[in-house]
Amino acid sequence: MYRFLCAGLAVITAVPLFAAAPVAGRWYTDGRDSIIEIGPCGAAVCGRVIKIIKVSPGTPAVPLDGHNPDPKLRHRPIQGLTILSGFKDTGPEWTGTIY
Numbered sequence: 001m002y003r004f005l006c007a008g009l010a011v012i013t014a015v016p017l018f019a020a021a022p023v024a025g026r027w028y029t030d031g032r033d034s035i036i037e038i039g040p041c042g043a044a045v046c047g048r049v050i051k052i053i054k055v056s057p058g059t060p061a062v063p064l065d066g067h068n069p070d071p072k073l074r075h076r077p078i079q080g081l082t083i084l085s086g087f088k089d090t091g092p093e094w095t096g097t098i099y
Helices: 002-020
Strands: 025-028 034-041 044-052 082-089 094-098
Touching: 034 082, 044 094
Parallel strands: none
Antiparallel strands: 025 034, 034 044, 044 082, 082 094
């Protein structure tokens, strides 16, 4: 009986996580040159670059955030960068910020 109660509580607890982020997972970018990991981030959903697959010719082996409007941030690597933040399912669409 105790096992069934624990299993039931685990399923009930896990359901809101999946309901809150049906887009969770690892996704290729449109050009299949990077992989973005999307998942829960507090009460919202975030996404970050977890792998650069193809580097454009003439760019460094480790691409940098060279077009950032803040000159101090232009030397940070793109891999590991959070590019989707604060996304919430508002019914007919998702709202949030894309870097």
